[in-house]
Amino acid sequence: xxxxxxxxxxxxxxxxxxxxxxxxxxxxxxxxxxxxxxxxxxxxxxxxxxxxxxxxxxxxxxxxxxxxxxxxxxxxxxxxxxxxxxxxxxxxxxxxxxxxxxxxxxxxxxxxxxxxxxxxxxxxxxxxxxxxxxxxxxxxxxxxxxxxxxxxxxxxxxxxxxxxxxxxxxxxxxxxxxxxxxxxxxxxxxxxxxxxxxxxxxxxxxxxxxxxxxxxxxxxxxxxxx
Numbered sequence: 001x002x003x004x005x006x007x008x009x010x011x012x013x014x015x016x017x018x019x020x021x022x023x024x025x026x027x028x029x030x031x032x033x034x035x036x037x038x039x040x041x042x043x044x045x046x047x048x049x050x051x052x053x054x055x056x057x058x059x060x061x062x063x064x065x066x067x068x069x070x071x072x073x074x075x076x077x078x079x080x081x082x083x084x085x086x087x088x089x090x091x092x093x094x095x096x097x098x099x100x101x102x103x104x105x106x107x108x109x110x111x112x113x114x115x116x117x118x119x120x121x122x123x124x125x126x127x128x129x130x131x132x133x134x135x136x137x138x139x140x141x142x143x144x145x146x147x148x149x150x151x152x153x154x155x156x157x158x159x160x161x162x163x164x165x166x167x168x169x170x171x172x173x174x175x176x177x178x179x180x181x182x183x184x185x186x187x188x189x190x191x192x193x194x195x196x197x198x199x200x201x202x203x204x205x206x207x208x209x210x211x212x213x214x215x216x217x218x219x220x221x222x223x224x225x226x
């Protein structure tokens with residue numbers, strides 16, 4: 001299994017607080033990786049560290065064997081990294097159509113994936129519901145055809161169950177058909193039907209890795225810990 005990008009002994013500090021404590025996190029190519037953890041566990045910080053949105057206080061970010069620790073976020077984006085944050089993932093003052101036009105791909109593909117966006121094209125993104133904004137945000141990843149690394153924080157936040165299931169399927173295709181390394185930061189493990197075979201799960205607690213394996217192993221481990 002080829003590692004696309006990885007954190008090596010990564011440490012991130014926010015003032016006096018350390019959010020990641022020497023985290024080693026390999027992210028394989030053509031695979032869905034799920035980062036689990038409660039709020040404050042370090043999930044979002046790990047994504048931002050991979051994307052270059054926060055600096056490391058120690059450790060490295062390695063992409064296909066090259067040290068990109070000092071490479072700024074916009075350069076990583078140019079090389080094929082797409083980050084979809086949980087907050088401020090859309091431009092609130094722009095319309096849905098204008099947000100889609102900023103993505104590098106064909107907006108029609110996003111509308112095929114999320115037909116509910118069609119009647120909202122003239123609406124400003126800031127007026128959308130949480131689920132609608134999430135659909136628009138995830139469209140960024142779907143419309144980045146050359147993406148090699150796709151990082152999505154809380155991909156289905158606010159979505160109805162059917163739309164959430166469709167979203168997991170669309171993100172899974174980026175890995176299984178497009179060959180991208182897809183990382184999803186979640187508080188809970190997605191439903192079994194939403195994850196492709198070979199999905200990896202890493203659980204974080206207080207900035208440290210406490211579990212790595214496949215979804216069934218996590219379920220068994222949780223039952224045994226009780």
